Amino acid sequence: MPASALADEAEAAAEASDADSSQGGLGDIVVTATRTSESVQKVPISMQALASAKLDERQVKGLSDFSTLLPSVSIAGLGPGRQTPYFRGIVPAGGSYASVGYYLDDIPIAGTGLPDIHVYDVERIEALSGPQGTLYGAGSLAGTIRFISNKPKIGEFEFGYDVEGNKYGDGAFGGQFESYVNVPVSDTVAIRAMGYYRRDGGYVDNKPNNGTFTNGSSSTLSLGDDNPATSYTLDNSDIAKDDYNPIYEYGGRVQLLWEPAPDWEIKPELTAQRQIAYGYFGYDPRVGDLEVHDYDLTRQDDKWYQAQLAIHGHIGDWDLVSATGYYQRKVHLRNDYTYYTVTYDGFGPGYENYLQFFDASGCSGTGADYHCTTLINPQQYYEGWTRDKQFTQELRLSTPKSWPFDITAGGFYQYRKQETNSDYAIHGLDTIAGYTMAGGGDTNYPDGYGVPVEYGGTMVLGSPAVKRDAFYLSERNNTWKDKAIFAEGHYNITPTLKITGGIRYFWTEFATVGFSGVMASARSTSTSLYVPTGEFGCPVPLPDKRLQCLNTNVTAADQVGRYKEDGETHKVALDWQFSPTKMVYFNYSTGFRPGGFNRPLRIRGVGIAAAPAYDSETLTNFELGVKTTWNNIFRFNAAVYYETWDNIQYSVVISGTQGAGMTGNAGKAKVKGVEYDADLKLGNVTISSSGAYNDAALSGNFCNFAVDTSTLAISQLSSCTVGETFGSPAVAQVAAVDGTRLPRQPKFKGTTSIRYETMLGDMDAYFQGAALYQTGATQNLNVYNNNLLVCPDEADTRTTACATKGFVTFDFSAGIKKDNWHLDVFIQNAFDKRGPLTMNTFCSITFCSGSSRTFPVKPQFMGIKFGQKF
Numbered sequence: 001m002p003a004s005a006l007a008d009e010a011e012a013a014a015e016a017s018d019a020d021s022s023q024g025g026l027g028d029i030v031v032t033a034t035r036t037s038e039s040v041q042k043v044p045i046s047m048q049a050l051a052s053a054k055l056d057e058r059q060v061k062g063l064s065d066f067s068t069l070l071p072s073v074s075i076a077g078l079g080p081g082r083q084t085p086y087f088r089g090i091v092p093a094g095g096s097y098a099s100v101g102y103y104l105d106d107i108p109i110a111g112t113g114l115p116d117i118h119v120y121d122v123e124r125i126e127a128l129s130g131p132q133g134t135l136y137g138a139g140s141l142a143g144t145i146r147f148i149s150n151k152p153k154i155g156e157f158e159f160g161y162d163v164e165g166n167k168y169g170d171g172a173f174g175g176q177f178e179s180y181v182n183v184p185v186s187d188t189v190a191i192r193a194m195g196y197y198r199r200d201g202g203y204v205d206n207k208p209n210n211g212t213f214t215n216g217s218s219s220t221l222s223l224g225d226d227n228p229a230t231s232y233t234l235d236n237s238d239i240a241k242d243d244y245n246p247i248y249e250y251g252g253r254v255q256l257l258w259e260p261a262p263d264w265e266i267k268p269e270l271t272a273q274r275q276i277a278y279g280y281f282g283y284d285p286r287v288g289d290l291e292v293h294d295y296d297l298t299r300q301d302d303k304w305y306q307a308q309l310a311i312h313g314h315i316g317d318w319d320l321v322s323a324t325g326y327y328q329r330k331v332h333l334r335n336d337y338t339y340y341t342v343t344y345d346g347f348g349p350g351y352e353n354y355l356q357f358f359d360a361s362g363c364s365g366t367g368a369d370y371h372c373t374t375l376i377n378p379q380q381y382y383e384g385w386t387r388d389k390q391f392t393q394e395l396r397l398s399t400p401k402s403w404p405f406d407i408t409a410g411g412f413y414q415y416r417k418q419e420t421n422s423d424y425a426i427h428g429l430d431t432i433a434g435y436t437m438a439g440g441g442d443t444n445y446p447d448g449y450g451v452p453v454e455y456g457g458t459m460v461l462g463s464p465a466v467k468r469d470a471f472y473l474s475e476r477n478n479t480w481k482d483k484a485i486f487a488e489g490h491y492n493i494t495p496t497l498k499i500t501g502g503i504r505y506f507w508t509e510f511a512t513v514g515f516s517g518v519m520a521s522a523r524s525t526s527t528s529l530y531v532p533t534g535e536f537g538c539p540v541p542l543p544d545k546r547l548q549c550l551n552t553n554v555t556a557a558d559q560v561g562r563y564k565e566d567g568e569t570h571k572v573a574l575d576w577q578f579s580p581t582k583m584v585y586f587n588y589s590t591g592f593r594p595g596g597f598n599r600p601l602r603i604r605g606v607g608i609a610a611a612p613a614y615d616s617e618t619l620t621n622f623e624l625g626v627k628t629t630w631n632n633i634f635r636f637n638a639a640v641y642y643e644t645w646d647n648i649q650y651s652v653v654i655s656g657t658q659g660a661g662m663t664g665n666a667g668k669a670k671v672k673g674v675e676y677d678a679d680l681k682l683g684n685v686t687i688s689s690s691g692a693y694n695d696a697a698l699s700g701n702f703c704n705f706a707v708d709t710s711t712l713a714i715s716q717l718s719s720c721t722v723g724e725t726f727g728s729p730a731v732a733q734v735a736a737v738d739g740t741r742l743p744r745q746p747k748f749k750g751t752t753s754i755r756y757e758t759m760l761g762d763m764d765a766y767f768q769g770a771a772l773y774q775t776g777a778t779q780n781l782n783v784y785n786n787n788l789l790v791c792p793d794e795a796d797t798r799t800t801a802c803a804t805k806g807f808v809t810f811d812f813s814a815g816i817k818k819d820n821w822h823l824d825v826f827i828q829n830a831f832d833k834r835g836p837l838t839m840n841t842f843c844s845i846t847f848c849s850g851s852s853r854t855f856p857v858k859p860q861f862m863g864i865k866f867g868q869k870f
Helices: 003-022 052-057 063-067 338-345 519-523 783-790 845-851
Strands: 047-051 073-077 083-087 100-104 122-129 143-149 158-168 173-184 189-200 210-213 232-235 247-261 264-278 299-315 318-336 380-398 405-426 470-494 497-518 561-579 582-593 601-603 607-609 617-630 634-646 649-653 661-665 668-682 685-699 705-708 713-716 734-736 748-760 763-774 807-818 821-828 836-840 853-856 861-869
Touching (some): 047 052, 063 083, 338 845, 497 519
Antiparallel strands (some): 158 861, 173 189, 617 634, 634 668, 836 853
């Protein structure tokens, strides 16, 4: 079948779907989940497809919006552009690969913190549950999300726009403008473009507040005739404001379709976005509802583009697809980090040395009379610059349609490089004054910065700024190389019984090089640090050029951490189409997520400890499902599944590492669940419902990691049992016992909507109500840490994890339509319920749980939208 015929088939199916719907039926959705165009009701896997009409009806703008409509999907993160989706409770919290594939058309976007792709002029969003390791690879351990854009149409002119004004209930006003155009250039060429601008008003208030930092030893120090206080009063009045988390976003997409010959299509495409998000999208319940106390700027500037080229054609009767993509993303993040300072200040002497540095403007005198009286503002902030570059090439070849079976085989290659610069900094640290006795002072006090130890301070030798204002610096280059060959085929055993088999062989490589540490780490000549000359120690101060001082690996001669792995995943599916509109299927599939490398960790008072590499994860899925349609008015799909998850990758903090983390393997887990989606159309009323029940739990104890101070080796306890010391993270053997719930995923999540369509005069009209509901979820696999967040008063006594509360929200919308225009009004979370999705801390939960923040479902949000199509 020529490429143009494939497109015609998909378009015809979509037109048939619209016709069925207009005649009172449910209609259908054509998907390409298995790399061929077919009805979603014919695909033998559990999946949901949100068509453009559904996306418009439910006011979907991005990841956080459509994830609420996908019962098997949960998200965790800090706001737009800083979120990660999960399927079926498979929620790793470590490692360098995502567990969910994230595709824009045919090209994957790799990474764990994903860009917030704007949903407009989109044909559909596909959500494929379970391992998709055969056709989609390493990043699709637990599932895959695909954005399928509207394609150019040859011979047709289309134009449309939508304008919206909106407001958060007690928050600010916002709005957006979106438009698209399809232009036929010739009989063989068409161009399609879309663009948009969006402003979200914000709904979190940064309330005015002032507080005092005081070191753990004394409130004042005596230094000669001066008494510099080591306390510092904070005041956020300069930046305090209501609705401090607005979003400014704009972007667009341009596509070209060229048919150089009847059997060939060439489609270049470019998508670009920029999103600037201010503030946190969580709140501190200790301050108030949707309120925080921030003392410094929090702002993320996220710019990305993806260019891709799809070539689809035929060589004889063989179908050929080539997909080439290049993706680049630049993120500049500023984050208030004051609560980190507050936490470590509370630990007392030895931890608060960054609180006692002198402001040069407060120094005077010379020689023995030289003295400083004013300390700089000690509050920390974070500033990070990340650049991500990805190149992807996939080639697929399918057998002729005349053969008694069909096979799609291909190859995949992806190269990814990520450069990160992270400053954990203090304003003015690079220009502080030193304390010196040169010129006639007491020689018992060496030159240094800060208050001398003899006067109760924690003075350090040499400037504490590693680079710029950074007290702690991380400069790192990570590279990934992924290669795979794969094949998937189908054979009809009988006219109604089909078997599907697939296999994928993969080769993956990960390497990291860089430096992480404080200035004392850079100066050290007895650790693993060295410069490219091979000499220990680093040039101080560090040069502006990056990566001149490395501490990635304590053993490799070139100071590069490397990890390589190869293996295979496979699947077998059997589906029985026992009537034209009813199917039962069984699916067995496997998935993988590569392992990786940990940098060495500094053990307080001991030295540098080598952290072990972590192993790859595997996921095995057994799924039995049905897909049925009854008289074109009732559709019911359901699947029951059992998954085993081995070598769970999880971030852990080793006792004595001052809060530094590494990724380890937490053992095994099992997931049992049921998913369903159903639609019933009775005349003018359509009732839709979908839901998922997930019972995800550990299989066996999750043993803690410990360091052997004699060998400086970090390892996981080979066996562990629950004892009276369970609650203490420093000595506990067990982080989570056998049967502990996996975090983040509610046991039940679902949505139900009722839509009524009628006529108001000569206009089409609708009224719709929808409910979103989910039960509570735990927040961390480590029970002690989880309970510090969710039920802190019981953290030391409970051996089972507390869960956040479940919630129900209601959405309502109505609209009218005539000819080429439509007008809609909507209100989401109409009763302004505060449903918690995730919780987050500024540093290790063990230390920073007292300043945690809750990230809720979107608060009350209302708006009006007008649009036209030509």
